[in-house]
Amino acid sequence: MFKRRNEKSRREYHLLKLAYRCQSAEELCEKAVSLVGCPVYWKPCRVLLLGKPGFSAKKASFYLIGYKPTTYLSIQHTILHELGHIVLGHHEARDTEEIDIEQEAEDFGYQLLVAVHGVGAFLSTSKNPSVAARYESLMSL
Numbered sequence: 001m002f003k004r005r006n007e008k009s010r011r012e013y014h015l016l017k018l019a020y021r022c023q024s025a026e027e028l029c030e031k032a033v034s035l036v037g038c039p040v041y042w043k044p045c046r047v048l049l050l051g052k053p054g055f056s057a058k059k060a061s062f063y064l065i066g067y068k069p070t071t072y073l074s075i076q077h078t079i080l081h082e083l084g085h086i087v088l089g090h091h092e093a094r095d096t097e098e099i100d101i102e103q104e105a106e107d108f109g110y111q112l113l114v115a116v117h118g119v120g121a122f123l124s125t126s127k128n129p130s131v132a133a134r135y136e137s138l139m140s141l
Contacts, residue, residue: 011035011087012108019115025079028116029065036086038062042079044069054078058091076117081109 014035015028022028029040038061045055045066053074054067063086067078084105085091 008087008089011089015083015087016111016115019112022116025076025083025112025116028112029079029083032083032087036063040065040083040086042067042082044075054082056082056085056091058086063091073113073117077109077113080112080116081105084108084112 015032018031019028022031029042033039040063042065045068054065056063056065065079065082067075088104088108090101090105
């Protein structure tokens with residue numbers, strides 16, 4: 001468990017470092033190949049299960065991210081959230097609660113969104129009413 005957590009932390013750190021040098025979620029997916037070990041592809045999907053904005057799936061030699069076509073920043077957030085699932089190893093993990101991994105991917109997805117697009121993107125895509133308050137408190141430090 002400890003070794004897996006260290007590996008996950010290393011991948012998180014390196015992906016965030018890469019994110020600051022990218023202009024889009026798609027560019028970051030292309031550069032993330034070295035961290036995840038195979039290509040990451042993405043495509044719009046008109047119909048998604050349970051009304052979710054996106055999904056990620058491990059195939060034999062690549063990962064696939066599907067997203068609901070909406071606004072540009074919402075698509076960027078969905079792709080980064082799903083990339084978070086991939087980099088955080090959620091496709092291999094079987095011992096965690098779905099709620100926990102969703103929250104972890106959501107938090108990491110927002111970190112990546114801020115790294116790629118800036119804080120304004122984070123504020124405009126958040127569905128959480130307390131996000132603006134958290135952002136204001138961080139900015140006042």
